[in-house]
Amino acid sequence: MAKTIMIVDDSASIRQVVGIALKGAGYDVIEACDGRDALNKLTGQKINLIITDVNMPNMDGITFVTEAKKLPAYKFTPMMMLTTEAADDKKQAGKAAGAKAWLTKPFQAPTLLDAVSKLVLP
Amino acid sequence: MSELDAALTVFAQEAEELLTDMEDALLSLETKPDDSETINSLFRAMHTIKGSSGLFGFNAIVGFTHEAESVLDKVRNGERGIDAELISVLLDSKDHTAKLIEHCLTQKEAALPASLAADGERLIRQLTGRQTTDMQQSDDSVQLEIEGGGEISVDDNWLISLEFQKDAFRNGMDPLSFIRYLRTLGEIKQILTVASEMPVDDDMDPESCYLHFKIAFQSDANKQTIEAVFDFASDDCDIKILPPNSKLEEYLNLLNAQDDNHVKRLGDMLVQVGALTQNDVNHALQSQQANVDAEQEAPSKPLGEILVEQHVVQQPLVDQALKKQEQTKQKLASEANYIRVDASKLGHLINLVGELVISSAAMNLIVERHGLSDAGDVAASMNALVSSIRDTALELRMVQIGETFSRFKRVVRDVSKELNKDIELYISGGETELDKTVVEKINDPLTHLIRNALDHGIESPAQRVAAGKPAQGTVQLNAYHESGHIVIQIADDGAGLNSEKILDKALANGLIKPDHDLSQQEIHNLIFAAGLSTKDQATNLSGRGVGMDVVKKNIEALRGSVEIDSIEGEGTTISIRLPLTLAIIDGFMVGTGQDRYIIPLSMVDECIEMNANECEIDEIQHYINLRGQVLPYLRLGDYFHNQIADSNRKRESVVVVKFGQTKAGFVVDELHGEHQTVIKPLGKVFERLNGITGATVLGDGNVALILDVQGLIQAAIKNKSRPAPFLTSQRIQ
Amino acid sequence: MAIQLKQQKKGVTQLAIQGELTIYSVLEHKQALSQYLSSAKDIQIDLADVTEIDSAGLQLLMFLKQEAVSRDISFSLSQHSEAVVEVLELLNLSKHFGDPIVISADWKSS
Numbered sequence: 001m002a003k004t005i006m007i008v009d010d011s012a013s014i015r016q017v018v019g020i021a022l023k024g025a026g027y028d029v030i031e032a033c034d035g036r037d038a039l040n041k042l043t044g045q046k047i048n049l050i051i052t053d054v055n056m057p058n059m060d061g062i063t064f065v066t067e068a069k070k071l072p073a074y075k076f077t078p079m080m081m082l083t084t085e086a087a088d089d090k091k092q093a094g095k096a097a098g099a100k101a102w103l104t105k106p107f108q109a110p111t112l113l114d115a116v117s118k119l120v121l122p
Numbered sequence: 123m124s125e126l127d128a129a130l131t132v133f134a135q136e137a138e139e140l141l142t143d144m145e146d147a148l149l150s151l152e153t154k155p156d157d158s159e160t161i162n163s164l165f166r167a168m169h170t171i172k173g174s175s176g177l178f179g180f181n182a183i184v185g186f187t188h189e190a191e192s193v194l195d196k197v198r199n200g201e202r203g204i205d206a207e208l209i210s211v212l213l214d215s216k217d218h219t220a221k222l223i224e225h226c227l228t229q230k231e232a233a234l235p236a237s238l239a240a241d242g243e244r245l246i247r248q249l250t251g252r253q254t255t256d257m258q259q260s261d262d263s264v265q266l267e268i269e270g271g272g273e274i275s276v277d278d279n280w281l282i283s284l285e286f287q288k289d290a291f292r293n294g295m296d297p298l299s300f301i302r303y304l305r306t307l308g309e310i311k312q313i314l315t316v317a318s319e320m321p322v323d324d325d326m327d328p329e330s331c332y333l334h335f336k337i338a339f340q341s342d343a344n345k346q347t348i349e350a351v352f353d354f355a356s357d358d359c360d361i362k363i364l365p366p367n368s369k370l371e372e373y374l375n376l377l378n379a380q381d382d383n384h385v386k387r388l389g390d391m392l393v394q395v396g397a398l399t400q401n402d403v404n405h406a407l408q409s410q411q412a413n414v415d416a417e418q419e420a421p422s423k424p425l426g427e428i429l430v431e432q433h434v435v436q437q438p439l440v441d442q443a444l445k446k447q448e449q450t451k452q453k454l455a456s457e458a459n460y461i462r463v464d465a466s467k468l469g470h471l472i473n474l475v476g477e478l479v480i481s482s483a484a485m486n487l488i489v490e491r492h493g494l495s496d497a498g499d500v501a502a503s504m505n506a507l508v509s510s511i512r513d514t515a516l517e518l519r520m521v522q523i524g525e526t527f528s529r530f531k532r533v534v535r536d537v538s539k540e541l542n543k544d545i546e547l548y549i550s551g552g553e554t555e556l557d558k559t560v561v562e563k564i565n566d567p568l569t570h571l572i573r574n575a576l577d578h579g580i581e582s583p584a585q586r587v588a589a590g591k592p593a594q595g596t597v598q599l600n601a602y603h604e605s606g607h608i609v610i611q612i613a614d615d616g617a618g619l620n621s622e623k624i625l626d627k628a629l630a631n632g633l634i635k636p637d638h639d640l641s642q643q644e645i646h647n648l649i650f651a652a653g654l655s656t657k658d659q660a661t662n663l664s665g666r667g668v669g670m671d672v673v674k675k676n677i678e679a680l681r682g683s684v685e686i687d688s689i690e691g692e693g694t695t696i697s698i699r700l701p702l703t704l705a706i707i708d709g710f711m712v713g714t715g716q717d718r719y720i721i722p723l724s725m726v727d728e729c730i731e732m733n734a735n736e737c738e739i740d741e742i743q744h745y746i747n748l749r750g751q752v753l754p755y756l757r758l759g760d761y762f763h764n765q766i767a768d769s770n771r772k773r774e775s776v777v778v779v780k781f782g783q784t785k786a787g788f789v790v791d792e793l794h795g796e797h798q799t800v801i802k803p804l805g806k807v808f809e810r811l812n813g814i815t816g817a818t819v820l821g822d823g824n825v826a827l828i829l830d831v832q833g834l835i836q837a838a839i840k841n842k843s844r845p846a847p848f849l850t851s852q853r854i855q
Numbered sequence: 856m857a858i859q860l861k862q863q864k865k866g867v868t869q870l871a872i873q874g875e876l877t878i879y880s881v882l883e884h885k886q887a888l889s890q891y892l893s894s895a896k897d898i899q900i901d902l903a904d905v906t907e908i909d910s911a912g913l914q915l916l917m918f919l920k921q922e923a924v925s926r927d928i929s930f931s932l933s934q935h936s937e938a939v940v941e942v943l944e945l946l947n948l949s950k951h952f953g954d955p956i957v958i959s960a961d962w963k964s965s
Contacts, residue, residue, distance in 0.1 A: 326885075
């Protein structure tokens with residue numbers, strides 16, 4: 001049974017690249033364009049990993065992680081933050097909210113797959 | 123001297139230094155028994171002596187030091203603990219080694235005297251005797267034992283220990299994921315899953331994580347990469363990664379190959395070769411800091427020990443890194459800092475420099491006399507060079523007094539044991555430098571003064587407690603520079619001097635008359651007079667009434683002085699003031715009539731014109747009122763009887779000199795200014811001359827006398843009729 | 856129903872765990888299984904229909920074994936599903952549970 005990963009990012013191109021990379025590795029992918037969109041798409045289906053950007057319109061990544069952790073079906077789901085090198089405080093805030101994993105932008109597909117597979121193998 | 127003899131001299135010197143270091147190390151171990159650095163230096167001392175003795179065929183030394191070395195090796199490897207008893211035996215072993223060396227050097231062929239051999243055997247028994255019982259101690263190799271059974275072999279495998287914390291699952295961390303990922307880097311040879319801390323029954327929360335894993339992992343990946351696998355879990359898991367033993371050799375080689383041009387910290391070295399990650403080091407440093415914070419009393423453990431305890435690195439690696447670190451230190455020290463030079467060569471050099479100074483002065487004179495203006499510039503620049511050569515040459519002979527000071531640790535330790543007193547020696551100012559020839563001569567007086575402080579000064583613990591002082595007495599050795607002199611202070615917090623007793627004794631001995639009017643200070647200084655000891659019962663250490671006068675004489679022979687400050691019940695401070703060097707000084711030349719005198723420049727405070735507005739002179743009372751300060755003065759011309767008071771005196775000048783706290787004015791006819799002065803000792807005939815300590819040859823071949831400023835100040839003070847009626851001063855034209 | 860009581864006679868309780876045995880379900884599973892720990896003398900758990908198991912699920916099995924041992928209940932796992940076997944082998948725990956594992960031919964090799 002393929003593992004399902006949700007990618008939340010307001011940049012369509014990033015969603016696309018991440019989507020292609022993950023699907024290529026054998027994961028199922030759900031895309032969302034911001035925190036609110038992502039929350040709406042969390043409808044109880046099994047999701048093995050959520051990857052989210054921090055700065056997004058409507059609802060930022062940290063709020064989204066905090067909200068998602070309140071949902072019974074997703075409270076134990078691993079969350080990965082996409083952060084920039086400079087934003088260490090964001091990384092700490094993300095960790096505090098419950099996103100223990102992180103990936104530093106910019107990244108390339110192999111790095112992403114490597115980080116993802118530490119949490120969920122396809 | 124044959125080559126072999128020269129080598130023997132070096133051997134003797136080296137051995138002496140090593141043994142001195144060893145003693146220091148042993149004594150410092152008494153307070154810091156776990157200092158691996160110190161233990162290492164002990165081992166090295168014995169090891170080096172053994173090695174070089176072997177070269178000379180001194181088998182007696184080799185045999186003995188071998189035993190000591192083996193014991194120290196065990197201590198170094200943690201197989202044997204070090205305690206007061208062992209330290210004591212090792213101190214004796216050190217002394218014994220010194221005796222063996224002396225024997226071998228002086229009577230090469232002769233067999234070892236029976237007593238010395240017996241001592242050696244006894245010490246070896248003491249050294250090795252307890253070994254068998256102590257050796258069973260922790261053979262803490264790198265086997266990881268796990269409650270509930272099983273061991274993991276570590277020869278070719280990384281040992282990874284994962285202790286997940288309760289919230290791991292809740293944070294979305296599934297240990298299985300990491301372990302699965304780990305398999306992409308290599309092969310899991312063995313894995314132990316334990317949940318030994320899992321609570322029973324209702325207390326077990328299935329959403330909390332109680333799992334710990336020990337993994338033997340075979341991989342070519344480096345430590346950094348393996349650690350990165352668990353990056354995301356780092357908040358929820360204690361991760362320890364121990365490199366495989368097979369990697370050890372690689373790490374050891376890398377360690378050895380590290381450049382040794384500067385000393386690096388242990389952690390950095392191990393990170394650089396890949397045996398540790400920066401995370402490991404930070405973690406260990408944190409726990410070291412935590413220990414320090416938690417229990418300030420206990421000395422914090424060395425980093426290496428913590429790293430080994432945390433199972434992130436093997437002992438041999440730490441040892442090797444420490445060794446490498448030490449080698450680097452030694453290499454740097456020996457390369458950069460020291461060249462061994464024969465002291466007599468140095469002495470010769472300084473003599474030559476002295477002659478150079480004199481002939482350069484002669485040349486200046488000639489240049490001046492013939493009015494060679496262009497030669498004058500050359501002469502001036504050569505003068506500057508000569509004086510910096512002089513300073514540099516003298517500096518060569520400057521040594522720190524610290525080494526002399528630290529020898530007294532042993533004296534204090536032994537004497538206080540003998541006297542059943544608890545005394546701690548504190549040393550400060552050890553980096554203060556002075557001429558090696560002075561250092562050599564100050565050793566005996568210092569020893570005497572310290573023994574005195576231990577014996578007479580510090581009271582017995584019971585007396586101290588009764589007096590409301592801590593049972594442990596302290597003796598403080600301090601040194602500092604003060605205007606061209608070095609001041610060495612020996613301070614104790616003992617009973618202080620009892621003026622009554624001193625006076626009684628002094629009266630009984632006829633040193634003073636009953637109608638004396640001595641100040642407290644002068645009374646205290648009486649203890650430097652011959653035949654005075656206030657301790658009712660003399661011990662074998664000091665106090666037969668000889669000694670203090672000898673001490674004073676010795677110090678004065680070095681153109682120094684000694685002062686005593688004491689408060690009864692609180693302690694005594696003895697200050698020794700010595701010139702920094704015995705060879706060349708910066709002098710200030712003055713003249714009266716035809717004669718020239720040199721005053722050490724460092725003692726000159728100021729020069730003023732006689733009858734200047736700022737000073738009033740009282741010819742009858744023999745003092746000058748210098749800006750409200752009473753200043754005794756002395757006419758050098760009168761004092762040395764070379765000149766009848768001449769009423770048509772030209773201008774006179776007053777040179778204000780100071781020595782310690784005292785000041786006086788020397789009245790002279792002429793001020794010649796600064797003069798580099800090479801001190802030539804006076805012959806025996808002139809030894810008793812008052813007011814003169816030496817002579818120097820001037821550029822024109824004349825002789826100038828070097829003044830004994832301290833003595834002359836005393837003379838000036840005596841000259842001044844007492845008591846000085848300050849307010850009745852009259853101004854004379 | 857994640858836990859099915861298949862049979863209960865002469866103190867032998869046969870249970871089957873179905874669906875996923877993960878952090879999301881362990882709380883529920885533990886509550887359901889605990890009642891048998893207080894009554895049964897012999898517990899046999901059929902794992903054939905366990906579709907997914909994670910560390911939390913595995914930990915629960917270890918807990919059950921631990922409780923059973925301390926209460927002198929005989930405890931066995933049977934019919935391990937592919938997912939369970941993968942985890943037990945990964946963590947080298949087959950011996951810990953001591954139950955015979957039958958490997959089905961149509962599993963993908965792992």
